[in-house]
Amino acid sequence: MKIEEFERGLSDRVAIVTGAAIGNGRAFCERLAEAGAKIVIADIADATHVVDAIRSAGGEAVAIRADCSNPDDAATLAKTATDHFGRIDILVHNVGMYDEEPFELITFAQWKKVMEVNLDTLFLTVQAVLPAMKENGFGRIITLSSNTVWLGTPYLAHYAAAKMGVIGFTRSLAAEVGRYGITVNAISVGLTATQKPDDSGRSSTILPHILPQQAVHRADEPHDIANVVAFLALPASGIITGQTINVDGGAARH
Template sequence: MAVVTGAAGGFGQAIALELARRGADIISVDLKEADDTVAQVTSLGRRALALKADVSDPEQVAALVQPMTTLSGRVDILVNNAGIFPFRDVFELDFAEWKRTQEINLDSQFLMAKAVMGGMRDGGWGRIVNLASNSLGLAVPGLVHYMASKGGVIGLTRALASDLAPFGITVNAVSPTASRTPGGQVNIGDSMLQDVAGMQAIKRVGVAQDIVGTVAFLTSDDSSFITGQTIMTDGGLVRL
């Protein structure tokens, strides 16, 4: 059973569908209705369930634990995809927006990991994949709150990897580039997406499908000796 947050569209929906193609039943957790994701997953012959929740809210996440285990007893895979990326000049950025960005992009990943890691530990196997960002390697203005949150995601990934490895659980991060997703269209726009693509080694605008293979690999047995890593899926823009 795989849980994907923010799976109503964009990266999350593409990831959910790829995991379903590879044999996973899917639980979509999103603030939005995810009926389309459920319909597509079931058309692939897998079971699916959509749960509505704000994954930055500890009480709402705690309430997910019981329904998340109804399909197959426990969660084997967690993909923490939910996130926001509002641009804001640092002189105009207030603490409320700073805090909300940390809650959605970072706190949610901790809360969801806490919700599923006990079952993974008991089963002796688990895969957690966190969505980070390649922006940490770039000089992009207006993203102080966003970059701080995604830096926290990478730190969380590395620390959780150490704590959970003894129980057969791996934790890794995937860092996409600015991509043509519904959120990317609204927050970034076509002009900037083209500018970013021009700086990449692979000079085309990224799309959601570009990251799904990497995420799927990190949720499989083939990645059993990889943990605590951040993989750039950004067309060769940032080199580590």
């Protein structure tokens, strides 16, 4: 792959990124836009600031308020992308949540919420975009898992179950849609130094304990993951599918 292809290899491609008002999702939008993609953001929160940042850097983007666990919103998201930009090439399904709790204290309502936000949203968003990708004969679906599935991190039984589900989904769907030029890959992310507006992120308190366990002793930053997203989204990555790439500074030597 030539360097230019990595830098601007997504010109005229259309990418949907879910859960992109803040955190990793925002970094994915900006990195894909930098590589030339037109961006459609779906979040329950307002993402106008991300659209503005992309536009002021010379890119194209739109955002919609959508709850990806709602079938109608997922359908509207796909329609927004095709209405605005005429096609859908890339889906980065980034929506997810964790909720630390000792197993015996996890309520059934918490369990279902974690499944809904991590897995129902994945099912609905992918079902909504797949027809447009099949029609194009091209697609890149990138899903977000977590290194907690390799590490067996305590107090996250519900989250780890959901994120292992993301990997199973990724492998199975990859086998189904490869014939249409569509790849499906997961990224298992380590604890990332995402900046939450209220600084309530787990990263600030837990990172000092995690860094010594990593092979590379610096925090995983959103742009580290965004580079892997951009790589997997490229046309030149078309032979890579059904895989899970672990991006966590080598905490899990998976």
